Amino acid sequence: MRATVKDVARLAGVSPKTVSNVMNGIVPVSGPTRAKVEQAMAELDYVPNLSARGLRNGRSGVIALALPDLGTPYSAEIAHSVVEVAHEQGWSVQIEETGSDPTREYELMSRARSNLIDGLILNPVVLDESAVKVGVALPPVVLLGEVSQKLADRVWVDSVAAARDMTLALGRTGRRRIAVLGAAEGRGSAAAVLRTRGYHAALKELGIARDDSLIIPCEKWSPDAAAKALSAHLDSHPLPEALFCFTDSMAIGALSVLWKRGIRVPDDVAVAGFDDIADAQFAVPSLTTVSFDKRQVAREALRLLTERMVDRQGPQKVVAIDYRIVERQSTSS
Amino acid sequence: MRATVKDVARLAGVSPKTVSNVMNGIVPVSGPTRAKVEQAMAELDYVPNLSARGLRNGRSGVIALALPDLGTPYSAEIAHSVVEVAHEQGWSVQIEETGSDPTREYELMSRARSNLIDGLILNPVVLDESAVKVGVALPPVVLLGEVSQKLADRVWVDSVAAARDMTLALGRTGRRRIAVLGAAEGRGSAAAVLRTRGYHAALKELGIARDDSLIIPCEKWSPDAAAKALSAHLDSHPLPEALFCFTDSMAIGALSVLWKRGIRVPDDVAVAGFDDIADAQFAVPSLTTVSFDKRQVAREALRLLTERMVDRQGPQKVVAIDYRIVERQSTSS
DNA sequence: GGTGGTCATTACATCGATGTAATGTGAGGC
DNA sequence: GCCTCACATTACATCGATGTAATGACCACC
Numbered sequence: 121m122r123a124t125v126k127d128v129a130r131l132a133g134v135s136p137k138t139v140s141n142v143m144n145g146i147v148p149v150s151g152p153t154r155a156k157v158e159q160a161m162a163e164l165d166y167v168p169n170l171s172a173r174g175l176r177n178g179r180s181g182v183i184a185l186a187l188p189d190l191g192t193p194y195s196a197e198i199a200h201s202v203v204e205v206a207h208e209q210g211w212s213v214q215i216e217e218t219g220s221d222p223t224r225e226y227e228l229m230s231r232a233r234s235n236l237i238d239g240l241i242l243n244p245v246v247l248d249e250s251a252v253k254v255g256v257a258l259p260p261v262v263l264l265g266e267v268s269q270k271l272a273d274r275v276w277v278d279s280v281a282a283a284r285d286m287t288l289a290l291g292r293t294g295r296r297r298i299a300v301l302g303a304a305e306g307r308g309s310a311a312a313v314l315r316t317r318g319y320h321a322a323l324k325e326l327g328i329a330r331d332d333s334l335i336i337p338c339e340k341w342s343p344d345a346a347a348k349a350l351s352a353h354l355d356s357h358p359l360p361e362a363l364f365c366f367t368d369s370m371a372i373g374a375l376s377v378l379w380k381r382g383i384r385v386p387d388d389v390a391v392a393g394f395d396d397i398a399d400a401q402f403a404v405p406s407l408t409t410v411s412f413d414k415r416q417v418a419r420e421a422l423r424l425l426t427e428r429m430v431d432r433q434g435p436q437k438v439v440a441i442d443y444r445i446v447e448r449q450s451t452s453s
Numbered sequence: 454m455r456a457t458v459k460d461v462a463r464l465a466g467v468s469p470k471t472v473s474n475v476m477n478g479i480v481p482v483s484g485p486t487r488a489k490v491e492q493a494m495a496e497l498d499y500v501p502n503l504s505a506r507g508l509r510n511g512r513s514g515v516i517a518l519a520l521p522d523l524g525t526p527y528s529a530e531i532a533h534s535v536v537e538v539a540h541e542q543g544w545s546v547q548i549e550e551t552g553s554d555p556t557r558e559y560e561l562m563s564r565a566r567s568n569l570i571d572g573l574i575l576n577p578v579v580l581d582e583s584a585v586k587v588g589v590a591l592p593p594v595v596l597l598g599e600v601s602q603k604l605a606d607r608v609w610v611d612s613v614a615a616a617r618d619m620t621l622a623l624g625r626t627g628r629r630r631i632a633v634l635g636a637a638e639g640r641g642s643a644a645a646v647l648r649t650r651g652y653h654a655a656l657k658e659l660g661i662a663r664d665d666s667l668i669i670p671c672e673k674w675s676p677d678a679a680a681k682a683l684s685a686h687l688d689s690h691p692l693p694e695a696l697f698c699f700t701d702s703m704a705i706g707a708l709s710v711l712w713k714r715g716i717r718v719p720d721d722v723a724v725a726g727f728d729d730i731a732d733a734q735f736a737v738p739s740l741t742t743v744s745f746d747k748r749q750v751a752r753e754a755l756r757l758l759t760e761r762m763v764d765r766q767g768p769q770k771v772v773a774i775d776y777r778i779v780e781r782q783s784t785s786s
Numbered sequence: 787g788g789t790g791g792t793c794a795t796t797a798c799a800t801c802g803a804t805g806t807a808a809t810g811t812g813a814g815g816c
Numbered sequence: 817g818c819c820t821c822a823c824a825t826t827a828c829a830t831c832g833a834t835g836t837a838a839t840g841a842c843c844a845c846c
Contacts, residue, residue, distance in 0.1 A: 122566070122568070124831090124832055124833085125832065125833060125834090126832080126833095134795075134796090135795065135796050135797080136796095136832090136833075136834085137795075137796065137797085137833090137834070137835090138794085138795060138796080139833090140833060140834055140835095141794090141795085141834090143833090144833095144834080147794085147795090148793075148794070149794075149795090150793090150794060150795090153794080153795085167563060167566045167567050168567060168832085168833070169508070169567065169568045169831085169832050169833075170567045170568060170569040171504050171505075171507035171508040171513060171568050171569060171831085171832080171833095172504075172508045172568075172801090172831070172832035172833045172834090173832080173833055173834080174504035174507075174569075174801095174833095175502070175504040175505045175508050175800095175801050175802065175803095175831090175832080175833080176800075176801055176832080176833050176834050176835085177801085177833080177834075178801080180504060180569070182547065182569070189533065190529055190532050190533040190536055191529055191530050191533035191534075191731065192529075193526060193529065193732075195529075196523055196524055196525075196526065196528075196529030196532070197524050199523050199524075199529070199532070199548070200522065200523040200524035200550070201524075203523055203548055203549070203550050204550060207549075207550070212547055212549070212564070212569075213547065213548055214515065214545055214546065214547045214548075215532070215536055215546055215547075215548045216536070216540075216545070217533070217536050217537060217540070230500055231545070233455070233500045234500050234501060234502060234503040235455070235502045235503060235504050235505075235802090236503040236504060236507075236513070236515070236545075343731070343732065343735045344735075347735065372732060372735050373735050375735070375737055376734075376735040376736070376737060376739065379737045379738070398524065398676065399526075399676065399705060399732060401709075402676045402677075402680065402705050402706050402708070402709040403709070403737070404708055404709060404712045404736070404737035405712070406709065457801090457802055457803085458802065458803060458804090459802080459803095467825075467826090468825065468826050468827075469802090469803075469804085469826090470803090470804070470805090470825075470826065470827085471824085471825060471826080472803090473803060473804055473805095474804090474824090474825085476803090477803095477804080480805095480824085480825095481823080481824075482824075482825090483823090483824060483825090486824080486825085501802085501803070502801085502802050502803070504801085504802080505801070505802035505803045505804090505831090506802080506803055506804080507803095507831095508801090508802080508803080508830095508831050508832065508833095509802080509803050509804050509805085509830075509831055510803085510804075510831085511831080568832090
């Protein structure tokens, strides 16, 4: 059986509370006593029971990170950053996936209220009007990405501006028939809507007439969905001069299709992405994209979360992460 | 304040224990009582406190998954599968990264003994003779991948056989100067050693003389490290006829370098990988690789883990996952 | 030597859910 | 009508750590 404070206390010849005092360091403990306790802890190989501590303190030291699909490079890189930064600050991270099933966000909220979790970083996708109901006793929540609602603190990249800048960059290379891949039909995800908006804004600035046949919808933002969508589009449309994919993952699917069709990038068509995932620079050709610091996203999310733990009532905060266009070979002229 | 069993009990006019009985379903509860309790739970929006439950039951419902680096596609896909499968079985998953810092494995073990975690799935890398000390009161542990030691249950793909098969497949296309990328200098990771062994076995079968100038070491198994290693090698060596990269990630780095140098794949050199990450089929050209079912890895790992929770004393179990060579364009002849 | 004050230490209660053992309630049989 | 038996329900203790309030020790000063 594992040792408890009681066992340590008995061995050290002190009371359980003193052992606790040694561990927590709030209440002062005299030198000799501390030494005895520490030796006893070492001797018994004592490890505190976090369930008990969590019950007593009301805090578990665990935060949850909810992402649509850990398997995608973007989610994986975010997860990586969050886990690293959280670890530096002494938090553990519980990971949840919301991807396939919209009800998962609800489940998650419920779980989040179960006291095993001190806070939640949520990257919603499908559900914009999501399960984040404020008012009910939820732990602090920070949202990642483009979300229409103002119910919680949020960290994001300005998609409108970034998409606009990217479109302008493509236009500056002289290409005028600029297609976008990833716009959702009808009402799509918030990110799709915003990036499309930035694209249109840029077209206007460039003096290029809007041509809806250049808008290629793509339900899922994955390489295979992108490949299928682009393939189908190319079967019935002429090749555009540039292709702005709303994520790098889609761009990678697109590059694959273009290569298989013998279409040269960037000679026949320029291709750009969004997110700057690790593989973007190793794509063939290397991928021009919107880059931002995922580590910073993680840092800010955790900062907002911990601030919110202290002040549950303050106003909602929104942090915008800097981005920049990274031009690589896929768009060189 | 959050509702507790006591509040529910009071509202339903029963005792706390009855509420508990309703939730757990072990002790029978009469129909009308159950209905009253359920209504009270709904009314109060009751969510059980998992810290308290964990303290009382000694089990938290959380397992930990420790991976070297969540940011790499391989780890991410494994994590994705484990999280999904675990979720299906009612587990939550806490993710830890061990990557950069070897001491993390120790930290992890200590944390694992803190009762917040019912089991641990560990994918060790650097540390083969790792921190997994049996004997001390650890929760059940399952190791993923190539590990030399026999201290815990394990799920793996037979790297020797797979590397051998892949090398044979490359040889069958008529290519004889087959290089490998990812061998570690001196004593490397277990996987590196085993894959190199399979490669050598295949060369012998093919009647190809061993040529150590075809063994390209690469410390980190990442695209950028692979790109650098391959670049350096090509500067001072002739182009091989085939390049077997010990992971897909390295292969993607390699493809990028080859493309930048104007070397055509597969015409000038065939390239193969290992792992069949999602991006392998969207690589340019699509990547021949060793494929295996990551979902099955997750399923088996969880099966071993849950079995081990029941029987702490049984013999160590090892599960080998089926693999197959998937030939794509990067090695077509 | 006695008293006041400081500071380390202790006993006890508590967090919320649940197993144990005891109590209560009802039906059924004589 | 009484007793037995089965079964639902209850009171209480418990898991391990820690806050609270009280105790104890020790020193300094009058």
